[in-house]
Amino acid sequence: MIENWDVFLAPYVQAVDELKIKFKGIRSQFEQHSQTSPIEFVTGRVKPIPSIMSKALDKNIELDSIEEEISDIAGVRMMCQFVEDITTVVDLLKKRKDFEIVEERNYISQKKESGYRSYHLVVRYPVETLEGMKNILVEIQIRTLSMNFWATIEHSLNYKYSGQIPINIQKRLQRAAEAAFQLDEEMSLIKDEIQEAQAAFSRKNEL
Numbered sequence: 001m002i003e004n005w006d007v008f009l010a011p012y013v014q015a016v017d018e019l020k021i022k023f024k025g026i027r028s029q030f031e032q033h034s035q036t037s038p039i040e041f042v043t044g045r046v047k048p049i050p051s052i053m054s055k056a057l058d059k060n061i062e063l064d065s066i067e068e069e070i071s072d073i074a075g076v077r078m079m080c081q082f083v084e085d086i087t088t089v090v091d092l093l094k095k096r097k098d099f100e101i102v103e104e105r106n107y108i109s110q111k112k113e114s115g116y117r118s119y120h121l122v123v124r125y126p127v128e129t130l131e132g133m134k135n136i137l138v139e140i141q142i143r144t145l146s147m148n149f150w151a152t153i154e155h156s157l158n159y160k161y162s163g164q165i166p167i168n169i170q171k172r173l174q175r176a177a178e179a180a181f182q183l184d185e186e187m188s189l190i191k192d193e194i195q196e197a198q199a200a201f202s203r204k205n206e207l
Contacts, residue, residue: 002063005049011127012074015136016044019076019125026092036195038085038092040145044076071103071122072139079145082191083108083184086119086142093140099123102137108147114170115177116151118143146180 002008023042030037047055052066052073061069080086086108094101103122111117119142124135143151154173157165165173187194 009046009049009073011129011134011136012046012138014127014129015074015125015138016046016076018127019138019140020044022098023076023078036199038080038082038088040079040081042076042078044074047073047075067137071137074125074136074138075141076138077141077143077148079143079148081145081194082188083144084188084191086144089142090119090121093121093123099125099138111177114154115174116154117147117177117181118151144184146183150177150180 020042023039027037027039027042030039047070052070055061055070056063056066059069066073078089080089100123101121102124103120105120108117108119121140121142123138123140125138127134127136150173153176157169157173161169
């Protein structure tokens with residue numbers, strides 16, 4: 001039984017805060033070298049207590065086991081402009097020595113039935129606490145801006161309908177997911193022109 005949720009979740013908060021700083025640092029390093037960053041922006045959160053309890057109940061997980069059984073209590077999301085940037089970011093993360101990748105799920109090449117696309121990595125991240133080193137599971141999601149827009153809408157609808165989205169809306173969501181992916185593919189075809197335009201605009205603003 002978890003007696004103090006604030007104490008239990010504190011290392012998760014620390015893990016999210018540290019990883020956000022580190023991943024934003026990657027973006028800054030690209031910019032310092034006058035290179036286009038594959039990372040557009042980074043967000044993160046710790047799952048609310050009611051959501052943790054609900055997931056544990058749905059999956060029949062004992063509270064004493066949630067540290068190992070629930071891998072997304074801590075979550076970091078990295079947004080990219082282009083689909084190819086996702087591969088670049090994943091390769092960068094695989095080279096890092098400050099955490100261990102324990103699970104990898106490619107929902108881009110193997111989308112979910114709902115139409116959901118994203119790239120997930122579950123990492124084991126070490127956090128220094130007063131009691132010593134604690135390894136925290138963190139789920140890292142890497143996706144494009146259009147994938148994120150779709151996923152945000154689907155999440156809201158799942159909440160509204162308690163996970164039972166009506167069939168007609170499910171079909172519309174699936175079509176919207178394909179439209180969003182087609183948008184990503186079209187943008188990839190003119191990636192060079194887009195990045196040149198963005199660089200020119202940035203230089204103009206600096207002047």
